[in-house]
Amino acid sequence: MTKRKIEVCFSPELIHLHELENKIVVVVDIFRATSTMITALGNGVASITPVADLETCRAMQSEGYVIAGERNGQTAEGFTLGNSPLAYLDGAYANQKIAMTTTNGTLAIEKSKAGSKQVLIGAFVNLQATAHYLTSQNQNVLIHCAGWKGKFNLEDSLYAGALVSLLEENFEFDCDGAIAMKGLYESNKSDLAGFLAQASHAKRLQNHQIEADIDFCLSLNLFPIIGRLQGQELVAQMIKTK
Amino acid sequence: MTKRKIEVCFSPELIHLHELENKIVVVVDIFRATSTMITALGNGVASITPVADLETCRAMQSEGYVIAGERNGQTAEGFTLGNSPLAYLDGAYANQKIAMTTTNGTLAIEKSKAGSKQVLIGAFVNLQATAHYLTSQNQNVLIHCAGWKGKFNLEDSLYAGALVSLLEENFEFDCDGAIAMKGLYESNKSDLAGFLAQASHAKRLQNHQIEADIDFCLSLNLFPIIGRLQGQELVAQMIKTK
Numbered sequence: 001m002t003k004r005k006i007e008v009c010f011s012p013e014l015i016h017l018h019e020l021e022n023k024i025v026v027v028v029d030i031f032r033a034t035s036t037m038i039t040a041l042g043n044g045v046a047s048i049t050p051v052a053d054l055e056t057c058r059a060m061q062s063e064g065y066v067i068a069g070e071r072n073g074q075t076a077e078g079f080t081l082g083n084s085p086l087a088y089l090d091g092a093y094a095n096q097k098i099a100m101t102t103t104n105g106t107l108a109i110e111k112s113k114a115g116s117k118q119v120l121i122g123a124f125v126n127l128q129a130t131a132h133y134l135t136s137q138n139q140n141v142l143i144h145c146a147g148w149k150g151k152f153n154l155e156d157s158l159y160a161g162a163l164v165s166l167l168e169e170n171f172e173f174d175c176d177g178a179i180a181m182k183g184l185y186e187s188n189k190s191d192l193a194g195f196l197a198q199a200s201h202a203k204r205l206q207n208h209q210i211e212a213d214i215d216f217c218l219s220l221n222l223f224p225i226i227g228r229l230q231g232q233e234l235v236a237q238m239i240k241t242k
Numbered sequence: 243m244t245k246r247k248i249e250v251c252f253s254p255e256l257i258h259l260h261e262l263e264n265k266i267v268v269v270v271d272i273f274r275a276t277s278t279m280i281t282a283l284g285n286g287v288a289s290i291t292p293v294a295d296l297e298t299c300r301a302m303q304s305e306g307y308v309i310a311g312e313r314n315g316q317t318a319e320g321f322t323l324g325n326s327p328l329a330y331l332d333g334a335y336a337n338q339k340i341a342m343t344t345t346n347g348t349l350a351i352e353k354s355k356a357g358s359k360q361v362l363i364g365a366f367v368n369l370q371a372t373a374h375y376l377t378s379q380n381q382n383v384l385i386h387c388a389g390w391k392g393k394f395n396l397e398d399s400l401y402a403g404a405l406v407s408l409l410e411e412n413f414e415f416d417c418d419g420a421i422a423m424k425g426l427y428e429s430n431k432s433d434l435a436g437f438l439a440q441a442s443h444a445k446r447l448q449n450h451q452i453e454a455d456i457d458f459c460l461s462l463n464l465f466p467i468i469g470r471l472q473g474q475e476l477v478a479q480m481i482k483t484k
Contacts, residue, residue: 010394013256017392150259152252152394154418176396179440184422187429198421 005140006167008160008177011147012108024139025112026122026130026163029146030155031201032083033105034227035123035217036068039085041236042126042223044094048234050106051099054079060099069101073210076101084213085125097233104146109229112144119229124159124192128221129239131166141171143178154199155217158192161185193218247382248409250402250419253389254350266381267354268364268372268405271388272397273443274325275347276469277365277459278310281327283478284368284465286336290476292348293341296321302341311343315452318343326455327367339475346388351471354386361471366401366434370463371481373408383413385420396441397459400434403427435460 009018028034037048051057054069054076061067061078068081075082083102087093105121112119117139122130134141143163145156161181164173173179188195196218197203225236251260270276279290293299296311296318303309303320310323317324325344329335347363354361359381364372376383385405387398403423406415415421430437438460467478 010252011256013259014253014393017255148418151256152419152422154422157418157422174442174445176390176399176442177394179442180394180396180399180422180426183429183437184426187425195425200416200418200421203416 003170003172004138006143006164006171006173006178007141007175008143008145008157008164008181010145010152010157010177011150012111012144013147013150015111015144018142020112020114020116020142022117022139023142024118024120024134024137025116025142025144026120027105027108027112027144027146028122028156028159029102029105029108030123030159030217032085032213032217033100033102033146034121035125036083036085036088037100037121037234038123038126038223038225038227040088040093040098041227041234042225043088044091045088046095046097048098048100049232050109050234051101052103052106054101057099057101064097065099066093066096067099084210085216086212104148108144108146113229121227121234122159122163124162124218124220125222126225126227127159127162127166128241129224130226131163132241133226133239134167135170141167148201153201155196155201157181158185158188158196162189245412245414246380248385248406248413248415248420249383249417250385250387250399250406250423252387252394252399252419253392254346254353254386255389255392257353257386260384262354262356262358262384264359264381265384266360266362266376266379267358267384267386268362269347269350269354269386269388270364270398270401271344271347271350272365272401272459274327274455274459275342275344275388276363277367278325278327278330279342279363279476280365280368280465280467280469282330282335282340283469283476284467285330286333287330288337288339290340290342291474292351292476293343294345294348296343299341299343306339307341308335308338309341326452327458328454346390350386350388355471363469363476364401364405366404366460366462367464368467368469369401369404369408370483371466372468373405374483375468375481376409377412383409390443395443397438397443399423400427400430400438404431
């Protein structure tokens with residue numbers, strides 16, 4: 001297998017500068033969309049349909065979806081679930097179909113479709129499984145950070161650095177974003193939570209008293225699955241990493 | 243003096259997400275536009291007018307400007323100077339007015355004007371002087387990286403990290419780009435040239451056999467000046483740093 005390429009895009013606002021053609025795009029929104037999605041899939045939900053707005057999501061309840069959405073740190077009115085990954089533990093929603101509103105995450109997923117070979121969602125909670133899967137595929141990879149309102153954010157970018165660090169043996173990168181974040185991740189991986197506590201988004205979440213969610217989202221390799229987009233739905237695929 | 247704020251923007255493609263109002267914007271394009279401009283100003287040129295394209299620049303020759311421009315690593319046809327900072331050493335063009343084409347740099351300067359209090363250009367070769375000046379002003383600061391064709395680049399971003407690192411005592415930052423690049427700079431400052439040798443732009447320049455320019459652009463604090471935009475021209479201002 002020839003060496004494949006890996007690159008990093010820090011924001012949906014920059015994705016038009018990247019070629020998506022024939023690449024596997026990994027979308028990441030650590031706090032909390034993609035972490036919550038992987039946790040839900042790892043706990044047996046049938047599928048997750050990402051939805052951009054509350055109204056569309058609310059309307060899906062009558063079609064049998066469990067609806068998840070949050071505004072300003074509270075479960076949105078009339079919604080069964082907020083955005084916490086913890087709600088899905090112990091198979092609480094196993095075999096059910098979820099419709100989930102996110103803002104940054106849904107936008108990034110939408111913008112990742114055009115021309116790409118495949119769209120995955122990634123998180124620290126399934127880092128190793130995603131790395132293992134990507135290594136097994138003969139495709140170039142683009143890591144697409146959802147960012148925060150179009151700007152660079154620390155947690156998504158550090159995930160990108162972590163994934164590049166795991167893949168560098170089999171991939172080459174001529175991408176400054178990949179070089180920078182691999183460097184930053186490797187300097188800080190012994191205390192990722194401490195370093196990320198400085199991040200602006202983590203501070204915003206702390207204000208909402210959801211430190212337990214933050215800690216959970218920074219846990220490594222809880223689930224041996226990848227999350228992949230199939231039509232409009234995200235579904236799980238088991239990955240044997242040993 | 244209250245603590246001022248400092249933030250970092252990684253690309254002109256993201257600058258619309260930042261408020262420029264009442265801020266001092268520091269534009270940086272390490273390889274090589276702003277490094278060359280500071281070197282020229284530090285060697286006594288009267289002014290530098292940044293120009294977006296070769297044709298406009300060429301036409302300024304008849305108005306008495308020394309014209310500087312390069313395409314594909316060669317001095318552009320009919321131009322006196324290329325983009326090398328080394329050409330300005332020893333006061334070679336002292337007291338002359340320069341018109342200089344750049345692509346990424348000029349765009350970043352243009353986009354930094356709207357509403358901002360002041361536009362500076364920055365480089366490693368005048369890092370300390372810029373930090374000293376910013377500390378003396380009671381203004382918030384935005385570091386605007388010129389990037390490479392709209393994308394994040396390593397050298398401009400590391401300059402941002404270096405400047406944040408020098409300013410952190412007097413500035414606060416709630417900006418993930420600033421946190422990330424301060425961290426990456428501080429981990430790599432003992433061998434900045436070695437780390438940056440990985441950068442995609444450095445590799446491109448090496449292909450053009452201008453390693454001497456690269457080394458020069460990574461030299462620290464050669465010139466005790468700031469470069470500031472005054473109308474359409476960049477001019478020098480001496481800074482006493484002791």
